[in-house]
Amino acid sequence: MSSPATIWGGQYRGATLGFFGLAFMVAYSFAAVTTAMPAAARELDGLPLYGLAFGITMATSIVSMTLAAHWIDRSGPQMPLLAGVGIYVLGMFLSAWAPTMELLVAARALTGFGSGLDGVALYVGIARVFPAHLRPKMFGALAAAWLLPSIVGPALSGVVTDHFGWRWVFGTVPVLAIAAVALLLRGSRGSGMNVAGEDAVPRTTAMPGSRWSARLWWKPAWAVVASASVLMLGDATTLVQPWWPAQLGAAVVLLAVAVNVLLPRGMWRAAHGLPSLILMRGLMGTGFTIADVYLPLFMIDQRGLPAWLAGLSLTVGGITWAVGAWLAGRGTLRPGQSLRWGAAFMLFGMLVAALVLIPGWPVWIAWVGWAAAGFGIGVAYPTQSVVVLGESAPSEQGANASALQLSETLLTATMLAVVGAVFAALLGLGEAGYAMAFGVACALGLGTLLVSRRAAAGQA
Template sequence: MSAPATIWGSQYRGATLGFFGLAFMVAYSTAAITTAMPAAAAELNGLPLYGLAFGITMATSVVSMTLAALWIDRSGPQIPLLTGVCIYVAGMFLSAFAPTMELLVAARALTGLGSGLDGVALYVGIARVFPAHLRPKMFGALAAAWLLPSIVGPALSGLVTDHFGWRWVFATVPVLAIVAVALLLHGSRGSGMTGPHPPAKSPTAGPGLALSARLWWKPAWAVVASASVLLLGDASTRSQPWWPAQLVAAVILLAVAVNILLPKGTWRVARGLPSLILMRGLMGTGFTIADVYLPLFMIDQRGLPAWLAGLSLTVGGVTWAVGAWLAGRGTSRPSQLLRWGAAFMLLGMLVATLVLLPGWPVWIAWVGWAAAGFGIGMAYPTQSVVVLGESAPSEQGTNASALQLSETLLTATMLAVVGAVFAALLGLGEAGYVMAFGTACALGLVTLVVSRRAGAS
């Protein structure tokens, strides 16, 4: 009797290395850029645009995620993935040479378009290549791909930023992209990455998730949603006399667009996939807000160098990988992993917030972020496995897109609003940071509540 197949066996080893390499590139760029961005904002006198530099990447990826769902379900994930990598690399190069913060933000918008294509294509590629029983292991391996960049990425990025300048951080990412693409093309040959999958009916597909003719309208509504997020962020600064009308228009347009882009039942917290998709958005948004503003707080208020301020990202990345490894073992039910993950993330964020109090040491934030990373590490791969498992093969692009759209739309919206409020609170000591961390913890609490209805219906 032959040994059971594994992701590292001869049949799947090449594909595993390819997906691992792509995840490694994304992990390094995320950790490095988050650490280097405070220096970029300071040099370009762009601190008021600091939040927008992250939020616009989320906003533009909404458009490419929606297009990816159509493209992948009809032609397979390989070409959309390669296209996304090329766009991502172009955005990184433009960021490295940006002479002003406004142009850096524009380059970040291009990066978002590439990441949106890559994110959806990566998920569907795993579903096409690996059988269902190996997918948890593969998603666990993706989390492990975040481990080394999370350990050395922030510190290395901080050292490069301190000694050579932040521009070199952006310029190194394209090198990793070339290696990752080469590994992926070699490892996924003949594995179903190209060509559409024949339509099939999924007996467990959730309500409102099936591909329909209305999906062709979604790219247009994705553009509306992205524009509304940016309009909302600008209106929140109250820099123009017409900001009230601008705010109302942005909220109305965003509400309509999100209702079309996300599955029915998402905002009603319907049990099953709709709640799971909402949980992904809430969890990712809360974690990202804290993850963005924690290094900035350490530099701005505690006077730490960039390499040491990024240590929270390192600690969180390590425990994220540990949590994903535990989830991939398959010894716990998905519903348990989702609830435990939400609870650990909330606990960790509450502990990390203690660093805002006078007299508390900076290491308390790293302890808290270790718990938060462990929690999201358990929940994230579990969410992906459940969505792919309950999707018909011809609907995997649509449903993977919905999962990521939820996170991206909510994160982009909240980053724009939090960034605008943060800019308004500049000069008031730690008030802006209290607002940012308070928002993150509130989202973590709602995530814990929603987690009880997420998972299989």
């Protein structure tokens, strides 16, 4: 009997709905919490801790991503996935009941820890449940799962916050999580979700240099160092404390050492295979995020647009991201083409969007550019995941999926802190801060394009 040609076939429908539901939960909670957090900070008198409430989730996810790699490769992705969702739900529940901002930040730390486990296990789970020819379609569906919350999530959570209170926003996420997990467990029975990597189906393609996970037992300790360094860096770049230069130096040194331990050897020189794919993910995700953060702010601050219209770029980019992921999932482009063309479209879109910085240029040019950038990352982003998982041994899928996400998380957290500090120093100089932010984003986009050529080498 021939294998099903669609992820929505009877054999895979339940698992597809489960994975889709979990991705939708994370996307919805991200959009909803971002909208509700200002109200929470005001009610709890915690505006000084507002930034930490977001930064702490990224920091704790670094630790759990590293733990997930070891756990998944030795027991399969099912238990880490369940544990991650459980911790995530607990963090959201505690956030909804937090009486002080300090406890809300602590609950957010739990949420970040759970999302790190969940994110890595989700990737490996897809590799265990779906055959290779269906994985691109499933990763394309994950992009669609992010689309709807990015469009309606902020508005919906804003209505809930205004009429019922911010606590109800946090309290709705556990319902989505429980329903998604139930569907996933039922739909993935007998698929190898709870089988250790050594016992899973053997790989078909070797991945040179992927033995970097041999020292996983001591990597979690370095993940804690990296997590603390990210928080130290964010605090030092505010320039508030008199000892900030020493703190900044210590954070940079510790982070550099930790990154060298946590990520595969040869990544910074874009070695062929896994290292170049890992580096490409970090550069691409970070460049896109920086521009995504500062573009709406520029529209409001310098062009005087209302918030809903300034955020149109995010909606447009989300839609074209989903279109690009759908195209990549159809197999119309070969993996090597998806990586190169996706990087080229993203850089082109960033450069076009940056034209809005020039006085006299219409604001719609930014939306046109961001449509192209979103399409580009939509084409390349899921392809990176498909290639890494497809060319990893089952016993290394957790480690390699973890590295893919660690690269993006570490680089994004670091660059957002640095760019934010420079941007703050340039306040009062008109558009200089925005030019700097877009310049950094475009430089990362150029780096992505250059690395994509090595990442695409050898791909059919």
